[in-house]
Structures are given as structure tokens and as C-alpha cells.
Amino acid sequence: MFLENVGLIFDLNFFISLIFSAASFFKVSGERSIxxxxxxxxxxxxxxxxxxxxxxxxxxxxxxxxxxxxxxxxxxxxxxxxxxxxxxxxxxxxxxxxxxxxxxxxxxxx
CATH class of the missing domain: 2.30.30.90 (Ferrous iron transport protein A (FeoA))
Structure with a gap:
């Protein structure tokens, strides 16, 4: 039970870091020049x-x-x-x- 929860926490941390890195990527690449x-x-x-x-x-x-x-x-x-x-x-x-x-x-x- 404990190991399953630890795995779930690591998966959530990975998911959250993935979302923040994607958001920062789109923020930078979203600045378009004409x-x-x-x-x-x-x-x-x-x-x-x-x-x-x-x-x-x-x-x-x-x-x-x-x-x-x-x-x-x-x-x-x-x-x-x-x-x-x-x-x-x-x-x-x-x-x-x-x-x-x-x-x-x-x-x-x-």
C-alpha cells in the first residue's frame, strides 16, 4: 500500500512538472513577431x-x-x-x- 502511494506521488509530481514545462514552452513560443x-x-x-x-x-x-x-x-x-x-x-x-x-x-x- 505504501509503495503504491509513493508511486502515485511520483507520477503526480512528474505530471505537474510536465504541465509547468509545457506552459512555459507555450508562453515563450506564443510571443509571435509579425x-x-x-x-x-x-x-x-x-x-x-x-x-x-x-x-x-x-x-x-x-x-x-x-x-x-x-x-x-x-x-x-x-x-x-x-x-x-x-x-x-x-x-x-x-x-x-x-x-x-x-x-x-x-x-x-x-
């Missing part, structure tokens, strides 16, 4: 590169070489009056990209 393109960000906004569109293969290699790799955080420093080009601060330097290049980069707002 996915937009780089061209949609305004001056002063921060973002993180998540992916490149398939249509942007011509620009992809150039942007990767300039340091705009997936996972890189950046800040939009300036946007020209007509919206082209966009100046970013990436990895400690200023990078200007054209509006059509920026439309191929998918980012999440920070």
Missing part, C-alpha cells in the same frame, strides 16, 4: 532577417555577401524621401539597399 518584408519597415524600427523570397535569387547572393544573413539583427537608419534607397545599420556599418532588393528579404520586427 513577418514583413524589409521594405515595409519605417525609420527607427528594428528587425531580424528570417528568410529570402524565392523571387530574390539575383539579390540574395549580394545581400549575403554584405552581411545580411538570416538571424542578423538590424536597425532602419534612414529612408529616402521617395522610399528608395533604405539605409540599414547592420553589424556596426551602414548598408543602403534599393526598395526592390528590400522587398525580397523577409524580416520579423523586434
Amino acid at each position: 513577418m514583413v518584408t524589409l521594405g515595409e519597415l519605417k525609420t527607427g524600427e528594428k528587425g531580424k532577417v528570417t528568410a529570402f523570397n524565392q523571387s530574390g535569387n539575383a539579390y540574395r547572393r549580394k545581400l549575403l555577401a554584405m552581411g545580411l544573413t538570416p538571424g542578423t539583427q538590424f536597425t532602419v537608419s534612414r529612408v529616402a524621401p521617395l522610399g528608395d534607397p533604405i539605409q540599414l545599420e547592420v553589424r556596426g556599418f551602414k548598408l543602403s539597399v534599393r526598395r526592390d532588393e528590400a522587398a525580397t528579404v523577409e524580416v520579423s520586427r523586434l
